[in-house]
Amino acid sequence: xxxxxxxxxxxxxxxxxxQSEISSKMTVITGRRRIGKTILALELCKNIKYxxxxxxxxxxxxxxKEYINEIKNTFDYPIIGEIKNFKDIFRLLLxxxxxxxxxxxxxxxxxxxxxxxSIYSDIQNLWDINKNNTKINxxxxxxxxxxxxxxxxxxxxxxxxxxxxxxxxQPFKIKTIYQILKDNSVNDFKNLFDFYLFTGGVxxxxxxxxxxxxxxxxxxxxxxxxxxxxxxxxxxxxLIEEFGKEYGTYFSIxxxxxxxxxxxxxxxxxxxxxxxxxxxxxxxxxSLISKYKPINSKPLQKQQKYKIIDxxxxxxxxxxxxxxxxxxxxxxxxxxEIILRDYSTYSGKILEKYFSELxxxxxxxNKIGTYWEKGNENEIDIVAINDLKKKIxxxxxxxxxxxxxxxxxxFKSTNLLLxxxxxxxEFLGLSIEDSAxxxxxxxxxxx
Numbered sequence: 001x002x003x004x005x006x007x008x009x010x011x012x013x014x015x016x017x018x019q020s021e022i023s024s025k026m027t028v029i030t031g032r033r034r035i036g037k038t039i040l041a042l043e044l045c046k047n048i049k050y051x052x053x054x055x056x057x058x059x060x061x062x063x064x065k066e067y068i069n070e071i072k073n074t075f076d077y078p079i080i081g082e083i084k085n086f087k088d089i090f091r092l093l094l095x096x097x098x099x100x101x102x103x104x105x106x107x108x109x110x111x112x113x114x115x116x117x118s119i120y121s122d123i124q125n126l127w128d129i130n131k132n133n134t135k136i137n138x139x140x141x142x143x144x145x146x147x148x149x150x151x152x153x154x155x156x157x158x159x160x161x162x163x164x165x166x167x168x169x170q171p172f173k174i175k176t177i178y179q180i181l182k183d184n185s186v187n188d189f190k191n192l193f194d195f196y197l198f199t200g201g202v203x204x205x206x207x208x209x210x211x212x213x214x215x216x217x218x219x220x221x222x223x224x225x226x227x228x229x230x231x232x233x234x235x236x237x238x239l240i241e242e243f244g245k246e247y248g249t250y251f252s253i254x255x256x257x258x259x260x261x262x263x264x265x266x267x268x269x270x271x272x273x274x275x276x277x278x279x280x281x282x283x284x285x286x287s288l289i290s291k292y293k294p295i296n297s298k299p300l301q302k303q304q305k306y307k308i309i310d311x312x313x314x315x316x317x318x319x320x321x322x323x324x325x326x327x328x329x330x331x332x333x334x335x336x337e338i339i340l341r342d343y344s345t346y347s348g349k350i351l352e353k354y355f356s357e358l359x360x361x362x363x364x365x366n367k368i369g370t371y372w373e374k375g376n377e378n379e380i381d382i383v384a385i386n387d388l389k390k391k392i393x394x395x396x397x398x399x400x401x402x403x404x405x406x407x408x409x410x411f412k413s414t415n416l417l418l419x420x421x422x423x424x425x426e427f428l429g430l431s432i433e434d435s436a437x438x439x440x441x442x443x444x445x446x447x
Contacts (some may be wrong), residue, residue, distance in 0.1 A: 001207040005176045020137035030148040031169035034204030050103040055111040087122035097136035109140040110147040124158035171201030189435040200311030225332040235316035258318035262305040295369035358438035378412040395428040404429035
């Protein structure tokens with residue numbers, strides 16, 4: 001698949017690259033695995049001099065031997081003696097950058113924690129001394145989000161406040177998935193929604209489906225649930241390294257949220273333990289869940305729920321992890337039946353998220369959220385507010401357009417509108433076929 005999107009990230013990276021011609025700059029690119037961090041960095045470097053170093057799981061002296069070979073292949077610079085530690089590698093690269101400007105990419109930078117954590121202090125000392133008299137553009141890439149956040153955002157860590165930019169790479173937006181499908185002659189909005197539902201816009205997953213010609217719902221399910229599919233163990237592979245030995249509790253919480261147990265009280269009553277600390281870490285350290293409240297709630301209001309941010313993680317816990325015994329007995333047909341049975345209910349919340357993103361493309365609203373009252377009464381799928389122009393959009397979202405009842409929606413909005421007396425309300429019924437009104441037809445070009 002060709003390179004798509006990332007315009008704003010490339011613009012920012014190019015600005016930093018230009019600044020590095022005067023003095024050295026440090027950029028961090030992080031985000032979940034398969035999000036395209038390495039591809040983004042390499043796209044920046046297509047027409048410039050760069051050195052790419054990957055931190056694999058091996059001894060430091062072996063890594064250094066590998067890095068020296070890469071340096072010799074890239075630079076015409078004398079290397080005297082044997083280098084066995086990364087500190088000397090980094091010092092050497094800084095010396096080279098006194099004579100020429102280049103970009104250094106260090107991929108899986110967080111892996112140094114398992115090899116030799118003192119490397120971070122070594123980098124900090126050399127960076128502080130040499131930053132202003134060298135011209136190196138460093139890009140550190142890391143997939144273990146919790147560790148990367150600790151390295152660069154924890155005030156007790158040596159590299160705290162050293163990065164000039166920290167880019168947290170996000171999945172493709174719906175409009176980018178739409179462009180990719182159009183480039184493959186797929187124009188059905190149902191296909192677009194299914195791609196969004198199952199991949200969440202994660203570039204690698206989108207690429208896998210496109211490469212394997214899995215555009216329709218049935219083909220997507222068949223490919224994802226094939227016994228040799230990379231999706232079967234993907235959730236486990238993504239998260240076990242993040243969670244460590246406590247992964248069982250984290251997995252249980254995520255499974256329950258995926259099943260619709262979205263309040264702390266519900267989850268604690270099932271697990272029979274206090275999970276406050278786990279929820280906080282899932283939100284703040286791992287960026288896997290987020291809390292949300294009714295759109296008009298007060299800051300200290302305790303009425304809140306939790307949701308899994310990543311669409312694929314949500315799908316994996318709901319259907320694959322929950323039915324892992326079927327995987328072990330190679331009965332993926334059973335999981336397909338479960339997906340078909342639950343699709344209408346499961347896709348409802350994803351469809352709300354889908355249209356919330358589409359509505360955001362208009363840049364007309366400063367708040368977009370949802371609404372419910374005590375006891376989950378009078379739930380409203382989407383509320384979008386423009387406080388400047390005093391407008392409020394209240395929308396019901398359903399797969400089946402015929403089941404949308406605008407009069408009922410108006411009734412459910414009675415108490416909500418009491419908080420917005422001077423606002424002009426607009427009531428909408430949205431289904432997949434309404435996607436066109438929010439998506440600009442994009443030309444077939446690199447975006």
